[in-house]
Amino acid sequence: MNKEILNSILFLSFSILIGCKSDNVEGIILENTLVVHQSFSENRRMESLIKSSLDKESNAFNQLIHFPNGGGESSYNFGFVITQIIYKNNDDEIIKMIRNYDKKDIKLLESYIAVGLEYGDNNYDGNMDESNIKDEFPRLFNFINNRIY
Template identity: 45%
Template sequence: MTRILKIPLLLILLTFNSCKQKETNGIEIAETLYVHQDYETNKELRKLIKEALDQKEKAIPKLTSFPCGGGAGCYDLGFVLTQIIYLIGENNFNQMVLRLDTNEIKGLRSLIRAGLEYGDHNNDGKVDDRTIEKEFPILNTTLKE
């Protein structure tokens, strides 16, 4: 490839990369999850967040199985889920979960626990002692069954 073609391609790639968003519809996409995403992956995550906020239950299994890169990226995905629950309310989220089968909610409880434990819900840089049992007792019962 000639040098003339490389420069425009590089600019296009940089432009697409810079179109990623760390926040959508009031939901923060924390750093470790965000940095491992390309433009398309970020766009897909933002679409799923919007669908979950619109209470489309089929977004939940897609979010639960969303590629998070392991480790801290998955904690950040859990943080996304907990923010969604806080925004739409535990009862509404629980009703969505009840419309899904057990295979579709596999791993959801673990992600929520991680999101509560490691997420910065107060935006103060500190992690507090939130647990699924205290924060979402109804959802906790549903996910245990």
């Protein structure tokens, strides 16, 4: 009987550990409204794409910007994820990663950057930053403008 209880406790503990979704991936914060709309497998996929994007993998970053995020407030929080990646990699590396993206992908990325900078807390002071791409990532801003306008 005690062995059955111990096995049940171990199984439940293991299930809980495995079932937890990531809300921080190598320092990239995933806000609750983004995570709550994800299944466990979606969360793991996003985690993998974020890690690969931090490793400067262009294809993974492209997949990430097209990753379903639930819309609404989750889109703003997803933009915050994108801007955190840009800060960690720097805009010159991001330009190298997106150099071969088509205009549609660049425009989508630009929209996520815009909301991530305006509504995200990229300096971690507890407040929305209300910043913009021209001020924060001037080289990336110029690259994007030359590609889509």
